[in-house]
Amino acid sequence: MDLLGFPLVEVRPTPYGGRGVFAASPIPKNTVFFSCPGPYAFVIDRAFRKEVCSQCFAYAFDAGRRTWNIKHDAAGACFCSDECKTAWMATDRIAGEKVFKVMETLFKGKRLGREGFLPPPAEISLESINEAWRHPPALHKFAPMSELEHDSARFIASGVIQRANNPDSWPDLLQLQDNELLFTQLHPEMLESHLYIGVFVAEALRIAGIVVDFDVLATARCLLARDYGNVFGLYEEKDDTEMFGFAIYTTASLFNHDCTPNIKKTRDGRALAFRTLRDVAAGEELCISYVEETDSWEKRQARLQEWWFFSCQCAKCHRDEAAAK
Numbered sequence: 001m002d003l004l005g006f007p008l009v010e011v012r013p014t015p016y017g018g019r020g021v022f023a024a025s026p027i028p029k030n031t032v033f034f035s036c037p038g039p040y041a042f043v044i045d046r047a048f049r050k051e052v053c054s055q056c057f058a059y060a061f062d063a064g065r066r067t068w069n070i071k072h073d074a075a076g077a078c079f080c081s082d083e084c085k086t087a088w089m090a091t092d093r094i095a096g097e098k099v100f101k102v103m104e105t106l107f108k109g110k111r112l113g114r115e116g117f118l119p120p121p122a123e124i125s126l127e128s129i130n131e132a133w134r135h136p137p138a139l140h141k142f143a144p145m146s147e148l149e150h151d152s153a154r155f156i157a158s159g160v161i162q163r164a165n166n167p168d169s170w171p172d173l174l175q176l177q178d179n180e181l182l183f184t185q186l187h188p189e190m191l192e193s194h195l196y197i198g199v200f201v202a203e204a205l206r207i208a209g210i211v212v213d214f215d216v217l218a219t220a221r222c223l224l225a226r227d228y229g230n231v232f233g234l235y236e237e238k239d240d241t242e243m244f245g246f247a248i249y250t251t252a253s254l255f256n257h258d259c260t261p262n263i264k265k266t267r268d269g270r271a272l273a274f275r276t277l278r279d280v281a282a283g284e285e286l287c288i289s290y291v292e293e294t295d296s297w298e299k300r301q302a303r304l305q306e307w308w309f310f311s312c313q314c315a316k317c318h319r320d321e322a323a324a325k
């Protein structure tokens with residue numbers, strides 16, 4: 001697979017975990033060998049909305065400010081500059097603006113939401129998940145939705161709008177690893193939440209009068225299936241400690257994990273850039289670290305299992321596991 005024409009890298013199968021990204025030729029230390037211009041779908045968490053520019057993700061605190069005050073109140077977005085607001089409004093997000101407005105109104109007025117919680121199916125299998133999506137729950141009038149669910153709904157809505165505006169990019173999203181079954185087996189209670197999120201987004205599009213030529217609920221399901229295990233946290237650029245949202249970048253999610261990574265990602269506005277941490281030989285796999293490398297083997301494995309559903313096969317983990325026995 002071609003990584004958007006970046007000549008230093010190629011995508012190939014690995015013996016341990018699906019595809020990986022490999023150096024096609026030697027790459028010297030400190031080379032930015034790949035970058036991804038912007039996310040397919042993203043959300044700025046409600047709690048951070050006033051502090052993060054919805055267009056370029058600039059963090060107000062990094063600029064010595066508490067909040068950004070150029071706003072699009074109805075759609076729940078803030079901007080660091082008029083240029084960013086104009087860019088957000090003028091491009092293909094016009095449909096998005098309408099959908100986000102409707103979603104804000106429904107959420108703030110508690111106009112549509114869920115009533116209580118249903119128990120998950122007794123056994124989580126692909127069949128029981130399919131069956132649940134065939135019979136999604138109805139939204140209730142004047143029922144609340146949690147802030148977390150609404151943030152997830154905004155994330156899914158941004159992906160649905162992306163598909164509507166750029167149909168050619170949908171296959172890029174679809175080729176990401178589908179983690180629906182593994183995720184639902186670990187978190188069965190989330191199945192119902194995902195169904196509500198899908199129904200909520202479909203209803204928001206309907207109320208906004210946005211007609212698309214694909215099934216919104218099925219699209220929401222595809223996005224949710226690829227969200228866990230593929231998304232990147234959006235962190236502020238200075239210290240990389242405060243996470244204010246999350247985003248899915250199609251090609252960037254092809255990098256596997258290693259507890260001794262040879263590359264590092266950095267966010268540059270909307271873009272993600274990948275840089276070598278040491279000289280890399282031709283044919284070596286290029287891996288980032290999904291977790292804190294200095295944590296114990298047990299802690300790293302637990303986190304990778306919980307959030308990425310795999311047991312790490314890197315050399316350091318094999319060494320640490322052998323030492324622990």
Ligand SMILES: C[S@@+](CC[C@H](N)C(=O)[O-])C[C@H]1O[C@@H](n2cnc3c(N)ncnc32)[C@H](O)[C@@H]1O
Pocket residue numbers: 016017018019020176177229230253254255256257258308309310311312313314
């Ligand atoms: C973000 S995806 C990376 C790309 C993925 N290999 C693919 O083909 O789409 C993360 C998934 O890759 C696999 N993976 C990544 N790093 C791994 C590792 N160190 N050991 C085992 N599996 C790994 C796991 O299946 C994990 O859920």
